[in-house]
Amino acid sequence: DAKTTQPPSMDCAEGRAANLPCNHSTISGNEYVYWYRQIHSQGPQYIIHGLKNNETNEMASLIITEDRKSSTLILPHATLRDTAVYYCIVRVAPNFGNEKLTFGTGTRLTIIP
Amino acid sequence: ETGVTQSPTHLIKTRGQQVTLRCSSQSGHNTVSWYQQALGQGPQFIFQYYREEENGRGNFPPRFSGLQFPNYSSELNVNALELDDSALYLCASSRQGEQYFGPGTRLLVL
Numbered sequence: 001d002a003k004t005t006q007p008p009s010m011d012c013a014e015g016r017a018a019n020l021p022c023n024h025s026t027i028s029g030n031e032y033v034y035w036y037r038q039i040h041s042q043g044p045q046y047i048i049h050g051l052k053n054n055e056t057n058e059m060a061s062l063i064i065t066e067d068r069k070s071s072t073l074i075l076p077h078a079t080l081r082d083t084a085v086y087y088c089i090v091r092v093a094p095n096f097g098n099e100k101l102t103f104g105t106g107t108r109l110t111i112i113p
Numbered sequence: 114e115t116g117v118t119q120s121p122t123h124l125i126k127t128r129g130q131q132v133t134l135r136c137s138s139q140s141g142h143n144t145v146s147w148y149q150q151a152l153g154q155g156p157q158f159i160f161q162y163y164r165e166e167e168n169g170r171g172n173f174p175p176r177f178s179g180l181q182f183p184n185y186s187s188e189l190n191v192n193a194l195e196l197d198d199s200a201l202y203l204c205a206s207s208r209q210g211e212q213y214f215g216p217g218t219r220l221l222v223l
Contacts (some may be wrong), residue, residue, distance in 0.1 A: 034211075043115070043203050043214030044156065087155060099144050099207045100169055104154030 004088045009108040018075040020107050022088030026070040030092055032078045033064060034101070035073045037084040044087065045104075069077065085109070117206050117215035125221045126194050134189045134218045139208030144168075145187040146212060147179060150201040162187055190193060194222045 005023040012018040017042075024033065047061045048055055055062045058090040060072040075082055087106040093099075116139035126132050138145050148156035158171035164179035176192040177189045185206070190200055199222045205212035 015135040027154075041217075043117070043205070043216050044212075045115075046213070046217065049211070082126060086157075094210060098163075098169060099146060099212060100158050100207075101146070101159060101173075102158065103148075103155075105155050 004090055004104055006086075006088050006104060006107045008105065009104060009110070011079050011110050011112055012075075012078050013112050014080060015077055015113075018078040018082065018109060018111070020073040020075075020086050020088075020109060021070065022073070023070045024088070024090045027068050027090050028092075031090045031094060033062065033068075033071045034089040034091060035062065036089065036101070037082075038087070038106070039084040076077070078109075079111075080113065083111045094103075106111045115213035115215065117204065119142050119202075119204055119218050121218060122216070123219045125220075125223065126146040127223050128196060130194050130222075131190065131192045132194060132220060134191075134202050134204075134220070136189070136204035136206075136215055138187065138204075139186045139213050142206035142208045142213070143185055144207045145181055145185065146205045146207070147174070147187070147189045148203040148205070149198075150217070151197075152200075152201060156187055156203055159189070183193045196222050198222050 018056040035047040036044040038044045050062045064071045118137045146161035147159040150156040160170040165181045178190045181187045201217045203217045207216045
């Protein structure tokens, strides 16, 4: 799986958009970008994933650059409950039990009241 | 709530002892993965089970072993506990898609 690079920490004001960057310059053509987050003392929670098109769901939006070497997770209206460690993970499509995730150290996002 | 449960929530053991951690997967999920998360680090992949067979293993010694049962629930066993085994142990269930994590078992080895 390709390696990812994320800033160790970020702050964002409550109600503003939180933009979390991720670099994955060695990503292969068949690898997806996944985002998970981990709120203190809980298990990681799936947020969103994409291959090359931008994706949006009820939690967030994922913007992947055209060369796929970087991406940005956007939380459109951050709340205090979004304070967590956010992990960007690059992986091949899961299949037949090959569903390993390789976590880095992530970005600690703090939402400021 | 992901539907993935783990037991116990907390556990204290001493060096050299053995421990068994349990995980009930979400309904319909046939793959269970186990992760170890040391304080301040991201989760590290231990191994995963698919249809009761080990199917992939991370860089963990053989004293870390597991089982998956016909109902897809799973156990993680750790023998000869060491101080460095103190961590949060997470299980995740999946079925060719996103992994859903349980709340974890926090193990302290003294």
